[in-house]
Amino acid sequence: MSLTLQDIGRIANLARLELSTEQSERMRDQLNGFFDIVEQMKAVDTTGVEPLAHPTAVMEDVALRLRPDVASEPDRREANQRSAPAVERGLFLVPKVIE
């Protein structure tokens, strides 16, 4: 398995990153270098092994905690928007969204 410049372009677009040709080439080489060490995973027999999503599940059962349905957050719009790039009348502004 080896990633092509086309793959890099597709992934970058999915990730909303803009890479120059030269950046894409370096990215391709570095990722392919990484996936060489990933190859060894193939040899591991994982049939019937349950994926470990939450590490402490090894120690005890993990289950989602549920909180009471209480609306206790006050309106903190001003503080929450303090670091926003563009705000008008309390709305975040972005380039026109075309549906």
Next chain:
Amino acid sequence: MSSPKLTSLLVQGYEVVIGFETHTQLATQSKIFSRAPTAFGAEPNTQACAVDLALPGTLPVMNREAVACAIRFGLSVGSHVAERSVFARKNYFYPDLPKGYQISQYEIPVVQGGSVSFFLGDEKKTVRLVRAHLEEDAGKSLHEDFIGQSGIDLNRAGTPLLEIVTEPDIRSSAEAVAYAKELHKIVTWIGICDGNMQEGSFRCDANVSVRKPGQPLGTRREIKNLNSFRFMQQAIDYEIRWQIEEIEDGRAIEQATVLFNPDTGETRAMRTKEDAADYRYFPDPDLPPLVIAPEWVESTRAQMTELPRAMAARFVQDYGLPEYDATTLTQSKAMAAYFEAVAQASGQAKLASNWIMGEMSRRLNAGEMAVEQAPLTTAQLATMLARIADGTISNNAAKQVFDALWQGEGGDVDAIIESRGLKQMNDSGALEKIIDEVIAANPDNVAQFKAGKDKAFNALVGQVMKASKGKANPQQATDLLRARLG
């Protein structure tokens, strides 16, 4: 459950295949993963807290009530409530999606299977459910009054949704609307959704395709955000015609997401996100699996109120109502409760059904009122019906009583009957006296009747009624008159 047989009418030789995805906003106080309020219509971003805005360092914490709503729904449509379900991240970039991913359920949803049954005319239909899963709503993009820009309001972001997904079991736009109405009735009936379609509390997406009978499923187009039953039917009908024309003209249908424009009555394809297909789902590491103990499901089951279908069946069973009446009366909890109170108090179920579905519904609709707002109590209506039944008043007289009560006039039904002199004359002595006078006063009619003219007889009855100022019991009058004239 096996697929319902396709008794559906073909459209220009095509079979219509429709599946539904309904986004139901759950009626909780706070968001699904934050403590911000869910109330509709607040100032932009005043109900979007740090978690809803995905500020760095924030994490989700699950709302118990949203889970309770999912359990209630699952039980109401005969689904399996999963003892273990998993929240996943659906990754895509969109300005109304603050985290760049939506927390939803993917591989293992909380509600699995089930079905929704309803009547289309007098044909019973059943639509199978694939699943219902919990997820968070997105914010809103406002396109108006920002030159070349959109404004993002994230108040709605994080509102709990139950997305209810059907099998492609629906075969016509009418059936689709009937399904949607039944589902709407269920979610409002069990109180997990306010059902307000204008505010987007109940949003339907219809996956529509057509095929020649026996052929494999055609390519489907998804009509998004159908939030009125009327538009729903229009949109689906238009989409069906459009697809058939395309195929007839030799063009292949391409999978697409379309929007319905109520003004033009047409659907149009949305600008497709080129990578929309690749959502990179994976289990959300911020949220352990949702575990629902059987005890929780059972205690919920024990507290469940009777569902509309079951109640309708009971009305047929216990009160001998026709299926149509039973279904109509169970459109809303309040209506059903009103009926049952009147039926029990009066012992006149069918009469109660007729009056509630007839006179009362007419007036409620005219006044755009809910049953709860009806000015006459179940006790009053029950007494009035009892008076009709025991012959105290005629149906016509009852209409006057009903009107009086509706106008909020005097509490006591009998008092109204009394004060307006609406009692039927049931004492035959007085009636015979009137009949004698009428016969004496109308020799010609009597002669004509004896000559065999039935019309003349009716004229005489009319005279009797007139002379009794309408209080005579028409049947009694007829009988006595015949007896007199031999």
Next chain:
Amino acid sequence: MKPIHEQGVAELAQAIAEGQTSSVEAAQHLLERAKQHQHLGAWLAFDEDATLAQAKAADARIAAGERTPLLGVPMAHKDIFVTRDFPTTAGSKMLEGYRSPFDATVVSRLAQAGAVTLGKLNCDEFAMGGSNQNSAYGPARNPWHTDHVPGGSSGGTAVAVAARLLPAATGTDTGGSIRQPASFCGVTGIKPTYGRCSRYGMVAFASSLDQAGPMARSAADCATLLTAMAGPDIDRDSTSLDHPAEDYARLLGQPWQAGASTAQPLKGLRIGLPQEFFGDGVAADVIAPVRAALAELEKLGATLVDVSLPRTELAIPVYYIIAPAEASSNLSRFDGVKFGHRAARYDDLLDMYKKSRSEGFGPEVQRRIMIGTYVLSHGYYDAYYLKAQQIRRLIAQDFQQAFAQCDVIAGPAAPTVAWKIGEKADDPVANYLADIFTLPGSLAGLPGMSVPAGFGAGGLPVGLQLLGNYLKEAELLQVAHAFQQATDWHTQSPEGF
């Protein structure tokens, strides 16, 4: 009284409590010292007014008769923790000038315990790296040899503690980001069991791995800080462990077993040595001090047993699939809409996203976003992410087998001492390989420490890594403390500091 900067947490707390100095005085002294040593690149933000306000408040609490182990003690936070009083950048241009409207849970807990915040500390961008060279605000320098890296990602923290700029500070550890810089800079650091410290207010890197922990000059000081930092955060973090808060200092100075002699406090302790941690991969100048430290522990009564962690090498691909996958999703919120960097010029929405993110994220962050996006993408999920999560379980099970034969696991924290700044800079894979000894414990969610154990080539520090089973932080600290009672590696400071 020793100069303020030479005092550890316990000493300084006592001096302040006894009125030999005040919190304000201590804060001013350390702020002064911080400015003198700006060249080390440890700091990303100060706010003298905010700091002194906190110090005054602490002095008031003392005047009111309050006494807590941290009251008035100046410290600082890795810039991964969001803070109301200081900007938070996560070492990234993406968050330049960002102000959080709330404090991280760990930050507010330390504040409640009376700690005073001096500022924010440098780190690799979004905690991605092991050298602090990935910070958008320049590298931090190893005070033992300023041409060398301090390790990372909690590099600024390690530097500040090693250079005696602070008695202690917070760090975070996702794949070794506390243990490795602690090892490189000769300080003591502990990463608790996953879920012990709330992640609320930590700028997320890899959600199923991130853990906060203290770095200080002794195990005893770490215990004091961890006691204040850790504990359930039921309201804010769904992955926070629901185990009651502990006094992590409770076992310090206690014998491992009742009735052990004072000469051999660790009698009965079984220390497991994974053969995979002592192979050719480890530099000789690292192995030597580690072996010496183990000999010292034997003298204290511990017995050494050979164990095996057969999938140690696999931890590298497994970690570098899982962590970037989670990171690629966690970093999607940085889109230039609600906060953070937005490009000055763009054609449309898509262009705004791409330019803002490409300008805001550094090369290593972009690499990991690319890896993570790819391994989660359609058709690759099972082969990479799912497979990695399966092997992750096998790795965790290997530890449980090892812990059947021993109480703690010991080995080097890193295969080499700190390398030269600039070295490996353009070789991501070489950097990944250097994490081999810290990754397995992180994947399993186990608690781990690095304890100063001597020096390697060029007089650069070497750390002994101690790994314990779930929730065994107090035992780890007990062992580390016993070791530090018998050795003075942890008390040594770099020349000129």
